[in-house]
Amino acid sequence: MRQKRRPTPYRPTESSETVEETSESTKEVTCPECGGHLAHDTEHGETLCESCGLVVDEDEIDHGPEWRAFDAGERDSKSRVGAPTTNMMHDKGLSTNIGWQNRDAYGNSLSSRQREKMQRLRTWDERFRTRDxxxxxxxxxxxxxxxxxxxxxxxxxxxxxxxxxxxxxxxxxxxxxxxxxxxxxxxxxxxxxxxxxxxxxxxxxxxxxxxxxxxxxxxxxxxxxxKLEVAPPDPENYIAQFASDLDVSDELEERAHDLLRHAKEAGIHSGKSPVGLAGAALYAAGLLVNERLTQGAVSDVTKVSEVTIRNRYQELLDHEQTRNGQPGQALAN
Known part of the structure; x- marks a missing residue:
């Protein structure tokens, strides 16, 4: 069933342009139901009838630029060809690049004289790209x-x-x-x-x-x-990675997040290694959900010593028990 819109008079906007009839065009330019004139709405990517509102085509591809220009100077400064510039290349991707294939545009092999010429061009192109x-x-x-x-x-x-x-x-x-x-x-x-x-x-x-x-x-x-603004790393950011490496359950992973959230609220994480805290939270969560992990396995994944894990997980458990009104050391033992 064809989609229809309310048949109100269509007024082309700044982002809509009317489809013009030309003898060279093979596209349909009249409405298949009422014979009215079709218009192209670039904002919504649709072609619709100006008279009855029938949507003839939708989800069209916009081949225009992603920028807008309001005068000729701005249009000239924004127009470009090729890939967008990037800081990941020393010339920002604006220089030429001569391919290594010794073939012409038709795929035919170059002669020996042409191959020597292309090699010289590659050498000079490389020298000009890195001049200092x-x-x-x-x-x-x-x-x-x-x-x-x-x-x-x-x-x-x-x-x-x-x-x-x-x-x-x-x-x-x-x-x-x-x-x-x-x-x-x-x-x-x-x-x-x-x-x-x-x-x-x-x-x-x-x-x-x-x-x-x-x-x-x-x-x-x-x-x-x-003077870079680098915030201290959040221990919770490491939980997903370590939990995947240890192949633990979702329940254990969620409990580890809870332990770290409670520890951050109390300020226990201040001055401590975030990686060590993440490993200790996973080990402590294993004790709480009866899915025991060995300290050696956690140490191998987090690259943190077992001593650090023992110290940190005990602090997390003590705080959790105090928070729940339980005597300390109960769960650890």
Whole structure:
């Protein structure tokens, strides 16, 4: 059954344009029911009759730009071709790229003389794309950020943020005396922290080309010099990842969230490792729902010592029992 709208006179708006009849067009330009004139509503992606309101076509694809322009100068400044610019490439994706295939537009192989010519063009194109040391530095660093972001499964917006942080560090001359890989790793971790994406220091260090101590030292330096606003990590952000690795039930995972929420309300989490608290909450939740986990298994997943887990889970249980009006140490024993 065809969809109809209330047959009111259709008045084309700023976002609607009338479908004009042309001899070259093969599309239907008259209403199949009343023979009225059809109009295209770009705002709703529909083609409808101006007379009876019949919706002839819907869910159409808008091939126009996503921006609006109000004068010729604004239109010229916003118009573009190709992919959108991105901070994840040292030239923001605006330069040329000569493919490695030695074939012409028809798929035919190039002659030996043409292959030599294309190789020379590739060489010069590469030289022009990285004409100075800063551009070569940026190209190497952004490649490292992309590699680490892919290995850690970071979304595109986090990698974009890490690229922006590295550009700021390069512009403010923070790199002398530090390795490109170290600063790139620090930028990846800072971007993940800013986006509240749960990645631990050990996770990032495991995919980095620098040792853990250099990475942590560089991270503190970059955050201090660039005055980055990085909030302390929330222990609850790590629960889902650790629960998946430990293969625990949904009930245990939800109870771990409850323990951490209650601990944060009382301020118990202040000054303590969020990863350690997340691991301890999972272990304590296992005791409460009779789904026991070993401290060794939790330690292996969270990369936190068993001593830390024992100390933290006891604090969580003591607070939970006090909150419920029970004597301390009851559940732990």
């Amino acid at each position: 040391s800063k551009e070569r530095n940026l190209k190497q660093a952004l490649g490292e950020i992309e590699r680490m972001g892919s290995a850690l499964g970071l979304p595109k917006n986090v990698r974009e943020t890490a690229s922006v942080i590295y550009r700021r560090a390069l512009a403010e001359d923070l790199l002398p005396g530090r390795s490109i890989e170290g600063v790139a790793t620090a930028c990846v971790y800072a971007a993940a922290r800013q986006a509240n994406v749960p990645r631990t220091l050990d996770d990032v260090a495991s995919v980095s080309r620098v040792d853990s101590m250099e990475f942590k030292r560089t991270y503190r330096y970059v955050v201090r010099e660039l």
